Amino acid sequence: MTTLAPPAPTDHILCRDLVRVFSTRGVEVQALQGLNLQVTAGEMVAIVGASGSGKSTLLNVLSGLDTPTAGSATVAGHDLLRMGSRERIAFQRRSVGFVWQQTAKNLLPYLTARENIAAAMVIARGTRARDRHRQVDALLDLLGISALGDRRPSELSGGQQQRTAIAVAIANEPKVLLADEPTGDLDEATTEEVLSALELVNRERGVTVLIVTHDPTVSGHVRRTIQIRDGRTSTELWRSTVQDAGGTEQVIAQEFAVLDRVGRLQLPKSFTETLRLSEMVRLELEQDHVGVWPGIPDPGPGAGPADTPASTPANAPAEGRRAARERTDDSTTPREGGER
Ligand code: ADP
Numbered sequence: 001m002t003t004l005a006p007p008a009p010t011d012h013i014l015c016r017d018l019v020r021v022f023s024t025r026g027v028e029v030q031a032l033q034g035l036n037l038q039v040t041a042g043e044m045v046a047i048v049g050a051s052g053s054g055k056s057t058l059l060n061v062l063s064g065l066d067t068p069t070a071g072s073a074t075v076a077g078h079d080l081l082r083m084g085s086r087e088r089i090a091f092q093r094r095s096v097g098f099v100w101q102q103t104a105k106n107l108l109p110y111l112t113a114r115e116n117i118a119a120a121m122v123i124a125r126g127t128r129a130r131d132r133h134r135q136v137d138a139l140l141d142l143l144g145i146s147a148l149g150d151r152r153p154s155e156l157s158g159g160q161q162q163r164t165a166i167a168v169a170i171a172n173e174p175k176v177l178l179a180d181e182p183t184g185d186l187d188e189a190t191t192e193e194v195l196s197a198l199e200l201v202n203r204e205r206g207v208t209v210l211i212v213t214h215d216p217t218v219s220g221h222v223r224r225t226i227q228i229r230d231g232r233t234s235t236e237l238w239r240s241t242v243q244d245a246g247g248t249e250q251v252i253a254q255e256f257a258v259l260d261r262v263g264r265l266q267l268p269k270s271f272t273e274t275l276r277l278s279e280m281v282r283l284e285l286e287q288d289h290v291g292v293w294p295g296i297p298d299p300g301p302g303a304g305p306a307d308t309p310a311s312t313p314a315n316a317p318a319e320g321r322r323a324a325r326e327r328t329d330d331s332t333t334p335r336e337g338g339e340r
């Protein structure tokens with residue numbers, strides 16, 4: 001087995017081969033199946049994925065609420081698998097902040113917005129009254145809720161409640177802010193409002209933000225959108241802006257697949273569906289890329305079932321089909337290193 005480099009100080013989140021298995025009444029559910037994730041200090045990253053794909057399980061592990069079954073996970077310099085209960089409490093109080101989907105979980109209903117933020121400060125850092133007033137004001141101001149400080153959660157709209165929840169979540173000055181579907185209960189306009197607030201916190205306070213959502217529009221707010229499928233990170237969408245010759249900004253989005261340490265990758269569903277890739281695909285090493293073609297090995301002419309459309313699909317390039325035959329014919333004598 002290869003030795004892995006320890007996490008760098010700039011890795012605010014580093015998960016390697018993370019596994020979480022739940023066993024309930026003899027039934028095993030593999031919620032995380034060897035997940036890999038690296039988030040650098042100061043990044044804002046979104047994780048998207050269908051319901052049941054393991055998003056909440058991942059955030060529960062990263063926030064120290066749950067312990068993984070296997071693999072490794074480091075958040076803000078803390079090894080989540082090795083830390084004892086004292087370190088765990090200190091980690092939760094000072095290193096991470098959390099925003100939940102249900103606003104009721106984020107705020108104490110009988111305290112005002114201002115008191116909710118102040119309470120979080122006192123619990124985490126024991127901030128003294130004089131500094132506290134100033135810091136609470138700064139947070140209310142940052143999140144654009146200065147005028148609402150004296151309202152209780154029930155007197156705030158959904159978006160205002162989530163902005164208050166973000167203020168509470170960063171009141172302990174965490175390195176990492178984790179948000180599990182913070183916009184799940186909100187309409188489109190309010191979703192924009194909350195995502196912009198998270199962006200602001202990331203930009204102004206330098207907090208590393210990991211936001212979990214099933215809302216695909218989130219990719220407009222982050223540079224990296226990571227797709228999680230079946231408990232594994234599968235693809236990443238990277239968004240960047242460039243200026244064209246006329247000086248106009250253009251957004252470029254590129255899709256990447258996550259390649260794990262043993263060489264596994266997951267193809268996007270849209271690719272497998274469009275080319276009807278299933279069970280077996282044919283691989284070809286080219287000079288600077290890898291070709292993937294649909295179809296099972298073709299045993300060659302006269303071999304009966306192999307000439308059915310399934311083995312030589314109409315959409316497989318002629319070149320590809322020819323190569324498939326060569327590969328099959330050669331199957332007992334491996335080809336020499338990369339010569340074509
Ligand atoms: P997501 O947040 O992406 O919807 P979850 O992380 O909540 O997905 O769940 C992933 C899988 O793990 C699901 O199949 C879910 O039923 C299962 N699961 C999550 N938590 C538990 C638990 N405490 N006990 C048993 N199974 C669980």
Ligand code: MG
Binds near residue numbers: 055056057
């Ligand atoms: Mg969830």
